Amino acid sequence: MSKPNHPRTLADSEAEAVLRNLRCSPRKLNVVAASIRNKPAGKAVADLTFSKRRIAKDVKKALESAIANAENNHQLDVDRLVVTTADVGRSIVMRRFHARGRGRAARVEKWFSHLRIVVAERDIETKADRRARRAAAKPAASASPAANEGVPA
Template structure:
């Protein structure tokens, strides 16, 4: 008697990929996620490939993972995929201190983020 499988968190024509504990602030990560929201997957991958931002490489990995999940786990057509959702959230914040003048300390916050990308298969309208 094993556990029954959990219901899908997304629709039948969607696939999901998540990255937790990405070492960047959510505000900066959201700038990159905003670039790919609503775009076709091949355009989004091209934009991330040529983006100057450091975190674009990690976002590209998550998007490629979502595409692989769509193809291998859910049998969706890769050519018709669109980035339906790219949401960013807060993870933990490491707190560090730095000695400052006159015996005081300076607080250093090192934030982590999580990103969730959902790709959806759309019918081609020609």
């Protein structure tokens, strides 16, 4: 008998891609991952395409894989995808030695990382939508001080 399948940990409107053992330190990888968090998937791909960081190419591959998983495996709308999480974790550390003066050695650490990208289907808010929402909230905010005019501060 085979083992039972694990239950799905993500919501039905989410898809993920995982890259393991990337040859980049987690600290450097997290800079690139932070640049795509909470962005629409199309904009995140564009940002990674023109990024100067070397690791951005691998992050872009992972993001495109997550988008493909969402489209092909979960039948999600690609135009409504947003990068909800981009988690970076530590992997192994390769240790090498570098010869130094007077017969000594210095340790060189070569860090590896894990990357997990989750995309979710959401309504993407445009700038016009945000302006309309703020304009609708503004009159309500300005009405509240008028109600408190008689109350001393």
